[in-house]
Amino acid sequence: MGFSLPNLQELNLAYNTFRGTLPSSIINASKLYMIDLSVNSFTGSIPIAIGRLELLERLLLGKNYFTAEGSELDFLSSLTNCRKLRTLAFAYNPLQAFLPASVGNLSTSLQTFEAFGCGIKGIIPSGIGNLINLQRLALDMNELNGNIPTALGKLQNIGQLYLEDNRLQERIPQELCLLKNIEELYLSKNQLSGIIPPCLGDMSSLTWLFLDSNTFTSTIPLTLWNHKSLIVLNLSSNILIGNLPLSIGHSDSPLTGLDLSFNRLSGDIPSSIGGYQMLNKLSLAHNNLQGSIPESLGKLISLELLDLSQNNLSGVIPRSLETLRHLEYLNLSFNRLQGEIPSRGRFRNFTASSFMDNKDLCGEPKLAVLPCRSKQKESRTLSSLKYILPAIASIIGLVVAVYLLRKHRKHIRTNVEPPSVLKLTRISYYELVRATESFDESNLIGKGSYGSVFIGKLSDGVNVAVKVFDLLSEGAIKSFNVECEVLRNIRHRNLVRIISSCTNLDFRCLVMEYMSNGSLEQWLYSHNNQLSLVQRLQIMIDVASALEYLHHGLPTPIIHCDLKPSNVLIDEDMHARVCDFGISKIFGEEEFRLRTTTLGTIGYMSPGKALLIPCFFLLSSYSTANSTAYYGICRSVKYTHSFA
Template identity: 55%
Template sequence: MKLPKSIGNLSDSLQVLLIHSCEINGKIPSEIGNLSNLYHLSFAENVLSGSIPATISNLQALQLLNLMGNELDGLIVDELCDIRRLAYLYLSRNQFSGAMPFCLGNLMYLQELYLDANKLTAEVPSSFWNLTGILQVNLSSNMLVGNLSFKIGNIKSLTLLDLSRNHLSGTIPTTIGSLQNLQIFSLTHNILQGKIPVSLGNLLSLEKLDLSQNNLSGEIPKSLESLTSLKYVNLSYNELQGEIPSGGVFKDLSAESFMMNKALCGEAKMQVPPCRKEKRKRSKAKLILLMYILPVVLSTIFIGLGIILFQRKRINSRHTMKQDLSTLGTPIRISYFEILDATNRFDKSNLLGSGSFGSVFKGRLSSGIMVAVKIFNFDSETLSRSFEVECDAMRNVRHRNLVKIISSCSNVDFKCLIMEFIPNGSLEKWLYSHNYCLDFLQRLNIMINIASALEYLHHGLPKPIVHCDLKPSNILLDDKMVAHLSDFGLAKFLDEGKSRTLTETIPTIGYVAPEYGSLGIVSTKVDVYSFGIILIEVFTRKRPTEDMFVDRLSLKSWVSESLSHSLTQVIDSNLIQGDDPRYIPDILTTTSTIFELALNCCADVSRKRCSMSDVVASLNKIKDMFMQRCHLDKY
């Protein structure tokens, strides 16, 4: 539904117009400017597109304009600045680009400005800092550049200032200490340098301070201890050094607030080395005494220097990637700081996914190679073992349908794998996103790829490897739509191909074989079962955990009961609604054969399931027959 042009014919006396979350699309009609007596206008959380009409300047009585959560684009028009009484302007979560209007500094009645989550560029205009009466400013998640102006100290009434997730550089101006009413202050995910101003200790109303993910250096000011209202502090991922304060709010903070800095020291709970306490004042008598024992002192100094050099070497080695997992012939050494640069300090824009194990970020190495960096949570013994298992599993495997591990890193507080970057994302994304669609042969080829990878793991290694966590989210597609199996954190090694019984399992509901989920028995047939479920899922586009599968009805039984009489009810409708109806009978016939194979794979009794070698042979035969029937020479 679109906003009609007749909206401009509403009563001249109309003062409030609110249309929230109604899926209104199209453009904002220019006739909106006829409603000259409006003082409150909101079209928030719709799907409006295009730009803000210039006629908006006719709404001289307007005090609140809320257009957040739409798809508006283009520049933020200067005509907004003509609405002199405007006090609340909300344009968050749109697609606005270009620079912030310089004339915003003329809106002297403005109290709240939210421009976050857009594509704004350039610097914050200097005139903006003339808005001495503004209370809340959120410019986060844009592409703003430049330095923070010292004029920031003019806005003494400010209670919220969020400039996070931009590209701001330079230093934090000391004038920030003038903002006595500031409660929330965030500069996270920028490229700020220099020291944290001591003047921050003047912000007596401050409740939240986030300066993480920058290049800040020097010591943490002890003046922050005096901020009695402060409840949250995050200074992680910087280059800070010296002692972590222990008074005030710092007594209740955890190590997460300070992790990944240059050389901090303090209490053991902060997971940093203890600080060395040195006496700086010495009496004359001690100085004279040193003159007599100078040879001993010199010897001690040389020994101390040797220890320091040794420790530095150890510290440097802790932050160096080891190449023992590399798929390349020449060893690669990648420092921790190179990973920071490659991922833009693990910027959220580079986040590919996350789960209980940790997070995966994409990045570009200095050599130009795109990689995926899988970071493990190190505060869990189980997840720590998962890292070791994945390293062991991938150390000596080589197959075109397995994600390649380039390198790894492991130290006391950081564990990660550096993997090849697979650009097209997961099979789950391609199955269930409305923006993507896989045709019949693409789906069949993907399953052949994964079957080939499992055949290699089960039958092509001295000790078979069972993946134990097959699911669409662990199947990645490259730029040629070739599938690669990933995430070996739950993999198990089998001696001489025998099964194992585990006391602990972490099954994925819907894909786990009965004997694995209930008894912890692991064999290659566990993967065969999961593969069969995925094979059904790929051609039905139904998850095994769908709400419809309750009581005795499951994905398996639903397909099994429909094979003989109602296949069209279970097959993904996208496969039989294509542009060429000639192939529909062959697609239905072939899918029926695929489902029969899949049901064999996920038989409840493991000995009745076929092997992955049989699966690969059967799928290739099914594909050849389909292409012959459809007279397809190449795909």
């Protein structure tokens, strides 16, 4: 090609299905100033000799199958001879190599550098700060690690900086705040930590800021709420703390998207948030927010998505939300809301999934809540309660037992420090390999039908239990999916909490709390362990409380289907935690009536005896002398839960 067309200046073959290698003879077309081979199926390496095309201004090789010959991208070093180069794009090629330090010697005329999705490894060379006229730098979706170089602060003309979906660590350097012309800053899905620099709010041109899916631990800087040009702010999936300030929501803000979900924010939602007139997406889910939902949310006339789920919000659902004509998605689940669910406007289209686990809500039957009663009926119901009071006598036995138990616990726990709280964090496969020493058998603490459980120590020193599913075992994937479905929506002190999960094409695991005292089976059938009467009573109550929650405390009942001593774990305070939901069933009313099949594994007892299970298996290993009194306590537990 190069010999036949020596005067060629432009070569544009983009968006075709060409394949094969790039002919090295192309360098003989020395007048070429533009090469565009984007979106084809070219293979092989990018010729190093391409740097001989000294007039080259635009080189576009994105979305092909080019590879690197060595460990570094050597063709970049050859391009340092192209002093007129303005655009360099080779994204979406499986290069799997390092950026050479010589990248800082590219032409200062370079304005666009796109290399995302190439599997580039190693650090970002600090010399990249020499490209002072760079306007767009895209290194996202690679395998870069180390720190964000402070030299990036020299790129005074840059407008878009994309570094998301890498493994960058440590803090955001203050030097980034020197980028006064930047409009889009993407640092999502890295391992960045520390505080969010307040000076980011002083970058007056900034319109898109994505810092989500990192481990920032600070409060949200007030400067961000006073920003005049920010359009989208995403700080989700971090460990941010503090309250939302009263200054949030100034009326001249152009903000259209705000995502603060999956953090540890607390306090009330300020009513001033209604000042964001252009907001169309608002997510505050999975925080510790409390108080009522402000009426002012009805002023967000452009709102399309509202997610306030998994908080501690109380009070009624504001009627003002009925006026939001564009609202397509609403999630208020897992709060403490009460009163009647609005029924006008877009509320006609919402289903029960928008209001789950708010026990005091009422409304239409399709929303899976209780029907709303008139005040007259409420008064009549309350007055009839006086006839039920005599039934309280049936729980006297249990009250006495609990009183004695608490008295004993108060005595033995006077000087005990509270257990540490597990941090909610994203855990990678490589972190799990390191924590379990490559899933070494010395760390194996349990083995079941669908996989194995290992103890592991995370980088912050916290011990966890890693349940790895054997994907070659029939039913393992189904068991994993069932556990995820169940565990994502249940929260109870007597259920083992899930910390995270990790999945890829050939690996599935759940990361859960580690129970230092093992299983109840070990305590019952080991000569080295002994349980006192008080401890056995506590375990009975813990297991029964967990079952009562699963059967009656959720909008859709969950049947464990495999309750047995080996699936009851004991924490460091000798409290029981039910685990292993691999064959659980999530049942509606019709399924309850139709289900007759017996489920479970060896040691399992049928659901009909569920509330008496802890009594039976604890009684079986206790002394005969105490059996009569102990069985009486069991009966008291049974009748108390039946009455409830």
